[in-house]
Structure formats: C-alpha cells, structure tokens
Amino acid sequence: MLTTRHGVRPLGPADLDEFLDLVGQDPVVNVFAEYRARTTNLEPRWLGGEVWGRFADGSLVAACHVGANLVPIQATPDDARAFAQRAAGRSRTVSTIVGPHEAVDPFWRAVGHAWGRPRELRWMQPHLEIGSAPLVEPDPGVRRTTRHDMDLLYPACVAMYTEEVGVSPEAGGGSDMYRARVAQLVGRGWSFAKFEGGRLVFKAEVACASATAAQVQGVWVDPQRRGEGLATRGMAAVVDLVRRDVAPTVSLYVNEWNAPARKAYERVGFRETRRFSTVMF
Template sequence: MLGTSAAVRPLSQADLDDTVALLGRDPCVDVFVGSRVHASGLAPSRLAGELWGYYEENRLLSLCYSGANLVPVAASARAARTFADLAVRRGRRCSSIVGPADAVLSMWDLIRPEWGPAREVRSCQPVMAIDAAPAVPADPLVRAVRPDEVDVLLPAAVAMFTEEVGVSPTGTDGGVYYKARLAELVRAGRAFARFEDGEIVFKAEIGAVTPHACQVQGVWVRPDRRGERLSVGGMAAVVEHALREIAPAVTLYVNDFNTAARGAYRRVGFTEVGRFATIMF
C-alpha cells in the first residue's frame, strides 16, 4: 500500500512540463516513452496508451507507460511495486514489459503470480549509445528505403522480427498493421537498407525519436551474408544519417547473448549506458 506521502495517477496534458523534465534525466535510456510524450504532448488521443505518474511529497519521481508495452521510467523499488500493483488491478493489456532491468524484474516478481508464466524472459539487454561520428567508415550502399520499396523491405522485416521475438508480426490481420507501421517509417525517412540485385542484405529502422535521442531497431543481415561485417558499415551509415538529420544521439538495446551484434556495435563506436530487461507474453 502507498503511504500518505506517495500517490500514483494517470498523467494529463497539465503534467507535460514535469513529465518532460523527468524524461530529460536519462534521455538515451528512456527514448521510447520520451518519443510517445514528445509526439503526443500527453493528449490522450495521440498517446496510444496511458502514462502513470508516481509521486512522493507531491513531486513526480517515476513514470510507467501502459500501452502495447508496459514501460517503467526512473522507477525506484517503491515505484516499481506501485506500478506492478496497478498493472495487476488493471489486468494484462500489453505484449511485453520492457525497460530498465531492475525495475522490470522487480515488477515481474510481483506480477508473475497473477499474469502467469511469460513466453520468454530476457533479463540482461545492454543499452548502447553513440553521439559522435562512427569509428568506422559508413557503407556507401546503405540508403533510405523509398516508399515504392516497402514490399521489398517487408519480408526482411518479418524475418528479423520472427527471428528476434520468436513469433511472426503478421498476427491475426495478416500483417496489415505491421506493414502500415513499416510504411510509416519509410515515409518518414527512418528505414535504411543495402540492396543487392533487388534484394535486401542489411536493414535497420529508427523507431522512437525525441529531441535528444533516437532508437535503432530491427537490425538484420540476411543469413547467408552474415560474417561479412555488413552490420558494421551499415550501422555506421545509419548513425551518420541519424546524427545529421534526426537526433544528437543514437541508441539501441541488444540481447547480452548476441555477442556478434554487441561486437559490431562496439566497433561502430557505441558504448553501454544502461541495462534493459524484457518480459514477453
């Protein structure tokens, strides 16, 4: 139970300034929630979820985004317990819990008896960032994907998602929503690929964007071309473009067991700035 000095409530547009200030404390870690807040201004119709604020002595100390994902921000042990209790009372509406590892794993310890076993728990995912020119040359063949190339990008994106998450993103609608989201990124100039003979051999997208940082997602190399360091030059190209056109820092998070990817990102110049965990349902 909350003490008399602590409270949790949904945030509204009236809380925008305090919310932005809190997100600014660790902008390379809290990119996803920051992007939601930046894009929506906390207007309910554009937030695509709900943002909970945890207060002590009337000061906003922690956040938790509740939508397709459940994402804590700057959550102390006490805030994590509070968010977990609220999530249990609301019932599971998300496909994953993802964010800073300590908070996510603390929340999961409390939520697990009510929500049942997870499909997978990834307890250690380094968060990496870069805010300077890449340490290696960019691949000159990596470029932005054009709107008329979405149908070429889609199979690579589905393959990456299925390999990474363990389920297909096509879902019950045959992939209509997933393709629409991919097309949105392409139109925004945030999908990149290296094409050879009309096929994609490397690709990555920039998903979340704030004024302070952006987050790379969906990094993929065609299986028969792995080991050629396409991801090194490819990521250098993505970083160069992102730093020039999108945000002053580029971030991503990666599974700790993916030693090849972590090595590639380090060669590009990424350094570790935090640890995430993901609970997948």
C-alpha cells in the same frame, strides 16, 4: 484522481511539462517515453493506454507507460513495486514489459503471479549509445528507403521480427497493421537499407526519436550474407545518417547472448550505458 500527497495516478496533458522534466533526467534511456509524450500530449485517446505517475510530496518522481508496451521511467525498485501494485489489480493488456533492469525486475516479481507465464524473459540486455562519428568507415551503399523499396523491404522486416520475437507480425491477421507501420517509418525517413543485385542485404530503422536521441531497432542482415561485416559498416552508415538528420545520439539495446551483434556494435563505437530487461507475452 489521488488526493494523497504520495501515490500513483494517471497523468494527462496538464502534467506534460513535469513529465518531460522527469524523462529529461536521462533523455537517451527515456527516448521512447519522451517521443510518446510529445506525439500524444499524454492524452489517453492518443496514447492507446495510460501513463502513470508516482508522486512524493506533491512532485512527480517516477512514471510508467502502459500501452502495448509497459515501460518504467526513472523508476527505483520501490517505484516499480508501486506501479506493480496498481497493475496487478487489472487484467494484463500489455504485450511487452521493457526498460531498465533495476525497474523491470522488481515490477515483474511483484506482478508475475497475477499476469501469468510469459512467452519469454530476456534479462540483462546491454543498452548501447554512440554520440560521435563511428569508428569504422560507413557503407556508402546504405541509404534511406522509399515506398518503391517496399516489395523488398517488407519481407525483410517480417523476417527480422519473426527471428527476433519468435512470432510473425502477420500472425492473427496483423499484416495490414505491420505493413502500415513499415510504410510509416519509410515515410518519416527512418528506414535504412542496402540493396545488392535486387536483394536487400542489410536494414535498420529508427523506432523513436527526440531532439536528444534516436533509438534504432530492426537491425537485420540477409542470412546468406552474414559474417561479411555488413552489419558493422551498415550500422556505421546508419549512425552517420541518423546523427546528421535525426538526433545527435544513437541508442539501441541488444540481447546479451547475441555475440556477433554486440561485437559489430562495439566496432562501430557503441558503448554500454545500462542493462535493459524484456518480458514478452
């Protein structure tokens, strides 16, 4: 535990209220951090890692989630460099660094020499939000999935993940863990899809949510059906369902180079609010 009034230390349950005040400064961008805090109470054994806080004059000014994902929270470039100084003295345990570009960029510049070459760098990913009804007619065929859909849903999730990340989630014996994650989202009512002729043609999931926002991930269209507008009307349906039953604002981030996806989200009514960056190992 730090004894100085300025510095970085791990947070715990006693810091939860102050941490929630911090993420509440931008509750949509920080939805992952709030979700993790509320579901773990900042207990390291439940986090599977740590959350670091940076303090100035005794007050929490920035934080950093350090688990499978390393996520800076309300971090200025100076805060990010302070977190990087702590991280550089440890072996890398994270598989991804992700968050607002203005924090990820200085963090990576400071820690990259110690953590080695990443598999991929994705800079300037648009972070998008919608807090109103979609601008296009939702696809009435999109619905919540159930456990009876797993035979069609799970292969689509694997295909999406492999296409997006470049590595199968089943690699290295990870199929049981990934299947459990997909089933967990289905059980929460956070998995949505459209089926036609015994095939899944569109899907998306909520990755995390709070009372304010829900972050969508895993948007995928059957490659044989791309270019038909399934993503646009499908995402309009997801926005409607999520805003009705999960949270009033829907967010996601998308690769800058993915012009078809960006156009689909724009048609639905998503608007860019920040730029994210992702470093993948």
